[in-house]
Amino acid sequence: MLDDYIEHIRAAHADGSPLVIQGGGSKTFYGNAQAGTILDTRKLSGVVDYQPRELVMTAQAGTPLAEIEGLLAEQNQMLAFEPPHFQGGSTLGGCIAAGLSGPRRPYAGAARDFVLGTRIIDGTGQPLRFGGQVIKNVAGYDVSRLMVGALGTLGLITEISLKVLPRPAAELTLQFELDEATAIDQMNRWAGQALPLSASCWHAGLLSLRLSGARSAVRAAQTKLGGELAHDPAAFWQRLRDQSTPFFDRHPQHPDHRKWRLAVKPTAPPLNLGEAQWIEWGGAVRWLMTDQPTAALREAARSSGGHATLFHGEPPADGVFTPLAPPLLHVQRQLKQRFDPKGILNRGRLYPVF
Amino acid sequence: MSAVRSPEFLNALRGLLPPESVLTAPEDTRPFESDGLAAYRNTPDLVVLPHTEAQVTAILRLCHAHRVAVVTRGAGTGLAAGALPVDGAVLLVMARLNQIQHIDPLARTAVVQPGVRNLAISEAAAIYGLYYAPDPSSQIACSIGGNVAENSGGVHCLKYGLTVHNILKLRAWTIDGELLEIGNESLDASGYDLLALMTGSEGMLAVITEVTVKLLPRPERAQVVLAAFDDIAKAGAAVGNIIAAGVIPAGLEMMDKLAIQAAEAFVHAGYPLDCAALLLCEVDGVNEEVSDDIFTVHEVLTASGAIEIRTADSEEQRARFWAGRKAAFPAVGRLAPDYYCMDGTIPRSQLPHVLERISAMSVEYGLAVANVFHAGDGNLHPLILFDSSQPNELHQAEVFGGKILELCVEVGGTITGEHGVGLEKINQMCVQFGTPELTRFHDVKAAFDPHTLLNPGKAVPELHRCAEWGAMHIQGGQLPHPELPRF
Numbered sequence: 086m087l088d089d090y091i092e093h094i095r096a097a098h099a100d101g102s103p104l105v106i107q108g109g110g111s112k113t114f115y116g117n118a119q120a121g122t123i124l125d126t127r128k129l130s131g132v133v134d135y136q137p138r139e140l141v142m143t144a145q146a147g148t149p150l151a152e153i154e155g156l157l158a159e160q161n162q163m164l165a166f167e168p169p170h171f172q173g174g175s176t177l178g179g180c181i182a183a184g185l186s187g188p189r190r191p192y193a194g195a196a197r198d199f200v201l202g203t204r205i206i207d208g209t210g211q212p213l214r215f216g217g218q219v220i221k222n223v224a225g226y227d228v229s230r231l232m233v234g235a236l237g238t239l240g241l242i243t244e245i246s247l248k249v250l251p252r253p254a255a256e257l258t259l260q261f262e263l264d265e266a267t268a269i270d271q272m273n274r275w276a277g278q279a280l281p282l283s284a285s286c287w288h289a290g291l292l293s294l295r296l297s298g299a300r301s302a303v304r305a306a307q308t309k310l311g312g313e314l315a316h317d318p319a320a321f322w323q324r325l326r327d328q329s330t331p332f333f334d335r336h337p338q339h340p341d342h343r344k345w346r347l348a349v350k351p352t353a354p355p356l357n358l359g360e361a362q363w364i365e366w367g368g369a370v371r372w373l374m375t376d377q378p379t380a381a382l383r384e385a386a387r388s389s390g391g392h393a394t395l396f397h398g399e400p401p402a403d404g405v406f407t408p409l410a411p412p413l414l415h416v417q418r419q420l421k422q423r424f425d426p427k428g429i430l431n432r433g434r435l436y437p438v439f
Numbered sequence: 440m441s442a443v444r445s446p447e448f449l450n451a452l453r454g455l456l457p458p459e460s461v462l463t464a465p466e467d468t469r470p471f472e473s474d475g476l477a478a479y480r481n482t483p484d485l486v487v488l489p490h491t492e493a494q495v496t497a498i499l500r501l502c503h504a505h506r507v508a509v510v511t512r513g514a515g516t517g518l519a520a521g522a523l524p525v526d527g528a529v530l531l532v533m534a535r536l537n538q539i540q541h542i543d544p545l546a547r548t549a550v551v552q553p554g555v556r557n558l559a560i561s562e563a564a565a566i567y568g569l570y571y572a573p574d575p576s577s578q579i580a581c582s583i584g585g586n587v588a589e590n591s592g593g594v595h596c597l598k599y600g601l602t603v604h605n606i607l608k609l610r611a612w613t614i615d616g617e618l619l620e621i622g623n624e625s626l627d628a629s630g631y632d633l634l635a636l637m638t639g640s641e642g643m644l645a646v647i648t649e650v651t652v653k654l655l656p657r658p659e660r661a662q663v664v665l666a667a668f669d670d671i672a673k674a675g676a677a678v679g680n681i682i683a684a685g686v687i688p689a690g691l692e693m694m695d696k697l698a699i700q701a702a703e704a705f706v707h708a709g710y711p712l713d714c715a716a717l718l719l720c721e722v723d724g725v726n727e728e729v730s731d732d733i734f735t736v737h738e739v740l741t742a743s744g745a746i747e748i749r750t751a752d753s754e755e756q757r758a759r760f761w762a763g764r765k766a767a768f769p770a771v772g773r774l775a776p777d778y779y780c781m782d783g784t785i786p787r788s789q790l791p792h793v794l795e796r797i798s799a800m801s802v803e804y805g806l807a808v809a810n811v812f813h814a815g816d817g818n819l820h821p822l823i824l825f826d827s828s829q830p831n832e833l834h835q836a837e838v839f840g841g842k843i844l845e846l847c848v849e850v851g852g853t854i855t856g857e858h859g860v861g862l863e864k865i866n867q868m869c870v871q872f873g874t875p876e877l878t879r880f881h882d883v884k885a886a887f888d889p890h891t892l893l894n895p896g897k898a899v900p901e902l903h904r905c906a907e908w909g910a911m912h913i914q915g916g917q918l919p920h921p922e923l924p925r926f
């Protein structure tokens with residue numbers, strides 16, 4: 086099966102014909118537009134190895150994320166970066182290639198933090214293996230992690246080894262009525278204390294804080310923090326993770342609104358870019374539904390210590406991701422050139438220039 | 440005469456730096472002849488000690504213009520000869536860029552220069568109840584720039600991660616003097632994850648002049664349990680059992696009989712001596728969680744066949760339990776004239792199997808082995824004892840060490856868990872990686888450093904080298920920096 090993919094990419098490399106790598110197609114909206122023949126990864130499916138006692142799972146890239154999370158749940162374990170599924174059908178490969186993480190990210194780590202090894206086929210059709218199945222490994226450059234968030238532009242990911250973690254014994258969500266500035270300050274203050282935090286967000290005057298851990302620890306933190314218990318917290322966080330609340334939808338009365346993700350320093354004060362905002366990751370991500378111009382949003386993100394990404398809507402000419410400074414662009418272009426010399430893999434998906 | 444000692448180059452360099460920042464006399468440069476792996480020595484042709492980022496970039500641009508190679512060095516505590524001087528190269532010592540520039544307690548970050556010592560960050564953050572999590576054993580001396588270069592870990596990696604998990608942003612300079620601002624103050628960045636690529640890159644890609652690290656709240660409580668076993672396989676199984684019970688220990692360390700005896704004789708930690716293996720399991724976190732975890736760990740250790748279990752009930756006792764483990768390397772160094780320290784990592788489930796194989800090889804090669812493990816993350820430090828004054832023992836130890844690393848790769852592990860490749864393990868890279876992967880590693884370097892001027896000859900072997908072999912050699916039981924704890 087792997088040989089079919091190798092052959093496919095070798096042939097495309099020989100012809101210089103672009104390929105669009107696709108798993109479940111749940112994130113086709115993410116990144117820049119691209120053209121080419123679809124290379125469906127879903128034949129590369131199945132868990133290769135899962136040792137709960139090792140906290141390591143290895144699976145082929147086309148394995149459905151839901152299948153992986155189901156297997157982990159049977160052993161009372163989880164992917165601690167809480168990856169988004171969006172409208173469903175997500176595969177592990179797509180999850181890692183996109184590198185997106187969910188509500189637990191600021192407290193447990195991102196997708197890239199849990200990747201231990203990858204097998205890829207580069208843009209010449211060469212199969213390669215980097216990293217492995219162990220937590221500590223400093224032999225060679227960390228090319229495995231380089232694949233996370235590269236959107237398939239450096240290679241087709243065929244297999245991934247991930248560190249997994251036990252599910253917390255107890256979990257609850259507290260809610261507090263707070264204005265935006267106070268909520269941002271409060272999320273940061275709590276993050277600096279020994280508290281079992283696992284998610285936080287603020288929207289429309291309500292701060293939500295998830296606690297996870299030993300039953301006793303979660304109870305003690307609840308007593309200390311106060312607040313109101315949220316109704317159906319599992320559904321609340323899952324809707325935020327998958328952006329399935331109405332906030333993230335396009336609204337007929339605002340046809341020009343685009344969905345922006347501004348990643349900022351978590352303590353950045355309110356951005357004052359409009360009312361339609363959802364803050365998560367302890368203040369480090371500000372979602373905006375807005376018709377503000379691209380330049381204003383990028384500048385707001387930059388001056389707040391981060392970067393802006395367009396998630397939905399009419400893309401800027403220089404792409405949905407914040408353009409890189411020339412020296413960084415040079416290095417990234419060089420990397421692309423060496424892993425995919427003819428630029429056949431997801432051409433333009435990350436940056437229109439490669 | 441090499442370019443590095445030419446009057447033209449030296450004059451240009453002296454125009455960039457104050458006189459005391461340029462060392463050329465052998466008596467001045469010899470202290471920099473090796474890093475923490477003193478068996479590898481080479482007196483540098485030229486040492487520069489800049490004080491500012493502007494000086495660093497000027498040095499890089501000058502070297503680039505003259506096609507002079509640069510070996511970057513931090514505190515010099517590395518254990519793989521990564522900072523070994525290279526003939527014809529400038530040794531760029533970053534130790535004087537040693538300022539903590541800013542601590543932001545609310546955002547939980549510290550902006551530091553590369554020469555800041557690892558422990559100094561935690562000390563400076565302590566008044567805010569914060570600390571920097573990675574704690575390599577040399578943390579009182581090693582610097583953060585070197586930690587990034589090596590992706591340093593420590594005994595707490597299983598729970599708190601390595602350097603790569605604990606930094607947000609780098610200011611780094613390519614050899615031609617271009618600034619790479621990698622990462623930012625948010626939790627991610629656009630484009631490829633160059634932060635991951637830079638971490639552990641052993642000074643091969645760019646020179647770091649500033650690091651923004653994450654700070655964590657100090658755990659409310661930390662407690663350690665010591666358990667003795669009459670069978671090393673049972674101890675190995677107990678490690679998996681603890682994790683299977685849903686506990687992620689902050690530290691989980693293991694020692695075998697020879698290591699226990701050596702440590703006890705050296706520091707009198709009060710370890711039981713009539714056992715085959717000791718486990719140290721530390722849990723930390725919120726008070727209530729630690730109570731629950733300690734209870735669980737006790738149950739698991741009992742069920743796993745521990746013959747003795749002790750829980751440290753005071754900070755002093757906790758320090759004493761750890762003292763023996765932290766002194767294990769120098770303690771073992773007292774048992775024989777020489778030892779080789781290996782640094783492989785294996786999947787934890789392979790521990791009993793690997794120990795059995797090492798034990799069998801120990802008999803086969805006629806050389807004793809003391810085993811010290813970061814058991815939680817599967818990182819083994821087998822210490823092969825030998826006497827280099829005996830004919831053939833050095834060679835036998837090298838062959839034995841090689842077999843251990845091959846075994847680590849065979850069971851799905853790696854040749855180096857935390858010490859890095861440097862020059863020391865460069866041949867063993869050939870065991871772990873095939874030609875296609877090594878070629879891509881060279882490609883990654885070329886993307887940053889097309890003229891191969893940064894730390895040439897380290898970390899990734901040239902393909903024609905891949906028939907050779909090497910391992911760490913500690914001469915006469917003498918560790919470099921004997922004052923530093925090693926674990």
